Amino acid sequence: MKTSELRAKDVAALEKEVTDLLRAHFGLRMQKATQQLTNHSQLRKTRRDIARAKTILTEKKKGAAK
Secondary structure: OOHHHHHOOOHHHHHHHHHHHHHHHHHHHHHHHOOOOOOOHHHHHHHHHHHHHHHHHHHHHHHHHO
8 A cells, every 4th residue: 555545544544454454464474374375475565564554653643642
Protein backbone atom coordinates (compact mmCIF):
# COMPACT_ATOMS: atom_id res chain seq x y z
CA MET A 1 0.00 0.00 0.00
CA LYS A 2 1.24 3.45 -0.85
CA THR A 3 2.11 6.01 1.77
CA SER A 4 -0.30 8.56 0.32
CA GLU A 5 -3.18 6.08 0.70
CA LEU A 6 -2.27 5.48 4.34
CA ARG A 7 -1.94 9.18 5.15
CA ALA A 8 -5.47 9.76 3.84
CA LYS A 9 -6.92 7.39 6.48
CA ASP A 10 -7.85 8.33 10.03
CA VAL A 11 -6.44 6.71 13.18
CA ALA A 12 -9.15 4.06 13.52
CA ALA A 13 -8.79 2.99 9.89
CA LEU A 14 -5.01 2.80 10.30
CA GLU A 15 -5.34 0.60 13.37
CA LYS A 16 -7.65 -1.71 11.44
CA GLU A 17 -5.19 -1.75 8.54
CA VAL A 18 -2.33 -2.75 10.87
CA THR A 19 -4.34 -5.63 12.35
CA ASP A 20 -5.34 -6.81 8.87
CA LEU A 21 -1.73 -6.71 7.72
CA LEU A 22 -0.59 -8.59 10.81
CA ARG A 23 -3.14 -11.33 10.13
CA ALA A 24 -2.07 -11.52 6.48
CA HIS A 25 1.57 -11.76 7.54
CA PHE A 26 0.74 -14.54 9.99
CA GLY A 27 -1.05 -16.45 7.23
CA LEU A 28 1.96 -16.09 4.96
CA ARG A 29 4.27 -17.33 7.71
CA MET A 30 2.09 -20.39 8.19
CA GLN A 31 2.10 -21.05 4.44
CA LYS A 32 5.89 -20.82 4.48
CA ALA A 33 6.11 -23.24 7.38
CA THR A 34 3.93 -25.79 5.59
CA GLN A 35 5.83 -25.31 2.30
CA GLN A 36 2.76 -23.90 0.52
CA LEU A 37 4.09 -20.40 -0.11
CA THR A 38 5.24 -19.92 -3.69
CA ASN A 39 6.03 -16.20 -3.70
CA HIS A 40 8.40 -15.50 -0.80
CA SER A 41 8.65 -11.82 -1.64
CA GLN A 42 5.14 -11.38 -0.19
CA LEU A 43 6.60 -11.81 3.30
CA ARG A 44 8.95 -8.90 2.83
CA LYS A 45 6.22 -6.75 1.26
CA THR A 46 3.75 -7.30 4.09
CA ARG A 47 6.41 -6.74 6.73
CA ARG A 48 7.29 -3.40 5.19
CA ASP A 49 3.63 -2.46 4.79
CA ILE A 50 3.14 -3.13 8.50
CA ALA A 51 6.09 -0.92 9.38
CA ARG A 52 4.87 1.83 7.05
CA ALA A 53 1.36 1.76 8.54
CA LYS A 54 2.65 1.74 12.12
CA THR A 55 4.94 4.69 11.40
CA ILE A 56 2.12 6.78 9.96
CA LEU A 57 -0.17 5.75 12.83
CA THR A 58 2.41 6.94 15.35
CA GLU A 59 2.84 10.22 13.48
CA LYS A 60 -0.91 10.83 13.50
CA LYS A 61 -1.21 10.01 17.21
CA LYS A 62 1.63 12.36 18.11
CA GLY A 63 0.16 15.07 15.88
CA ALA A 64 -3.23 14.74 17.57
CA ALA A 65 -1.64 14.99 21.02
CA LYS A 66 -0.12 18.41 20.28
